[in-house]
Amino acid sequence: MSPAGGLKLRLCAERDDRRTRYAQVSVTPVGAQEELVLVTDAAGRMAYRLDPGEYRLRVEDLPESGFVIGDRGWTTVRLSLD
DSSP states (O other), X not given: OOOSOEEEEEEEOSSOOGGGTTOEEEEEETTOOOOEEEEXXXXXXXXXXXXXXXXXXXXXXXXXXXXXXXXXXEEEEEEEOO
């Protein structure tokens, strides 16, 4: 059975920034060694189902950030590239 929710990511930039298109995204569960490497779409968006828990998120040269996936629903994360 697939997870009930996951991560919805949106990369934002004030101008038309090529870094939002097909950006490489790294998602790692806290305390684990495995790393998921995903890619955004042409609009800088991505959705991926994840099990509940704490995760670390890295996008290109931005500082690493954390987020939590709850038991139900989606967690939305917006990151500014400016």
